[in-house]
Amino acid sequence: MVVAAVDLFTEQGYDDTTVAQIAARAGVTRSTFHRHFADKRDVLVAGQETLSTLLTEGITEAPADAGPLEAVAAGLERASGALGQGDREFGQRIKAAVAASAELQERDALKSVGLAAAMTAALATRGVPDPVAHLAAELGVLAFKRGYAQWSEGDGADGLAHHVLAALSELHGATSLLGRPAAESADESQGAR
Structure with missing residues (x-):
């Protein structure tokens, strides 16, 4: 999920990236994302x-x-x-x-x-x-x-x-x-x- 998030942040910017997009890119559900991270900012401190x-x-x-x-x-x-x-x-x-x-x-x-x-x-x-x-x-x-x-x-x-x-x-x-x-x-x- 971290790689997917950073890829999206780089491609389209942090503000334009959603949790749903990160989850989809990583091949997981939003609920799976939220089991690991409170929000998209938390990806950075993984x-x-x-x-x-x-x-x-x-x-x-x-x-x-x-x-x-x-x-x-x-x-x-x-x-x-x-x-x-x-x-x-x-x-x-x-x-x-x-x-x-x-x-x-x-x-x-x-x-x-x-x-x-x-x-x-x-x-x-x-x-x-x-x-x-x-x-x-x-x-x-x-x-x-x-x-x-x-x-x-x-x-x-x-x-x-x-x-x-x-x-x-x-x-x-x-x-x-x-x-x-x-x-x-x-x-x-x-x-x-």
Whole structure:
């Protein structure tokens, strides 16, 4: 049903796509659609629960002496390992559908909030203080989004985990520039490239 929905969103736009059309394209009834999704917006967050579970398992199972970002990296690596070539190709289609709809952009933002909350809770369980857990989780979400975008737009030679962990490392490095004047931060950021 997710593929059918994204195909229709891409072909005719989100607003012009109905649940009945999605169900027909997927070869199911409307009632079957509604057993899985409350509405057509929920199609976008299909798999979020699984992704949250993989992220939290990776964080929970990270070595006891791992710092917060190391634990987040373990979660990102676990989640990235579950996504394959089909997800890479599908990601571009989802990105196009989201870009064309304010309603889907809102749902995508809520998905990010949910992933950050799951990682924050997993870090808190490890004893990470609240502000640090929130910051590490938000960096994790941003790294996942940046890495996923690079991976889905690339040739797929490097795996998703490579891109996500590189993005996390880059973001971690960027945090050291937060307390510096803008010109100094820009100079150092350019030097890092």
